[in-house]
Amino acid sequence: MWGAFIFGIVAFVSALTGFAVTTHAAEVKIISGPATDAVLASLRPEFERTTGNTFESKGGVTGVLKTLIERGEPFDLAIIPGPLMDSFVKQGKIAAGTSVPLVRVGMGVAVRAGAAKPDISSVAKFKQAILDAKSVTYVPKGETATRLAGVLERLGIAEQVKAKAQLLPTVPAAIQAVASGKAELYFSLTNIIASAKGIELAGPFPPELQHYLVINTGISSTAKQPDAAKALVKLLTSSNADAVIRAKGLERATR
Incomplete structure (x- = not known):
């Protein structure tokens, strides 16, 4: 009798929320970058409440993500x-067939909180602001660094920037360098800047220089918890997540 009652409750909650609720909790192992950390953190309570499952995230900038997957780090969802x-x-x-575009985000420039923000609204002003800065920082293995290299070459200032760049291994280290005044400008994704403490967004890259990073979700071919991972993707791509995504400085990506 009790088994039928519990099954009925689970079925009712699943129908009400639109997400599968399991009687045996699963932990979804995720490999993800800092761009979506805040979204995952905000949606964790809803995922746990509606599915009975949880997740654990590991990762870093693009170079770290690549290394983790290449070396065989176990994961269910990327x-x-x-x-x-x-x-x-x-x-x-x-x-x-499981790769799905999730969000996109552009690149921006950060300064220490409370510091004067340079005008970077045009290509010419962006270039001058970088030349005027005494020091800059970014993470050399990140997606931003790859795109930034092309931008600096295009502007003809790659060598000048190289001479005053402080290359730091992690996003928190780069943020701290600017927040403490050790570096004047920080190049990163706009949502990372917007959610960080101690720094402020001076502005996005000018449209002519802007590049949008599109982030996808995909299920591991060796996933141990594929159904739970699919349930998390369903939440991330549902309208329930739209407000959170916007609040964290991201935009919906389209196919």
Whole structure:
């Protein structure tokens, strides 16, 4: 009798929320970058409440994500840049047909909280602001660094920036360098800047220089918890997550 009662409750909650609720909790192992950390943190309570499952996230900037997956780190769900996802689909590390565009975010420039913000609204002003800065910082293995290199070459100031750049290994280290005044400007994704303490967004890259990072979700081809991972993707791509995504400085990506 009690078994039928519990089954009825589970079925009712599943129908009410639209998400599968399991009687045996599963932990979804995620490999993801800092761009979506705040979204995952905000949606964790809803995921746990509606599914009975939880998740654990490991990762870092793009270079770290690539290394983790290449060395065989166990995971159920990857939330990583689209080009990297495409590569792992081809390698068979991500299950075919599971890669889905989730969000996109542009690049921006940060200064210490309370400091004067340079005008970077045009290509010419952006270039001058970088030349005027006494020091800059970014994470050399991150997605921003890859795109920034092309921007600096295009502007003809790669060598000048190299001479005053403080290359730091992690996003928190780069943020702290600017917050403490050790570096004047920080190049990163706008949502990371917006959610960090001690720094402020001076502005996005000018439209002519802007690049949007598209982040996809994909299920591991060797996932131990594929159903729970799919339930998390369903939440992330549902209208329930739209407000959270906007609040964290991201935009919905389209196919």
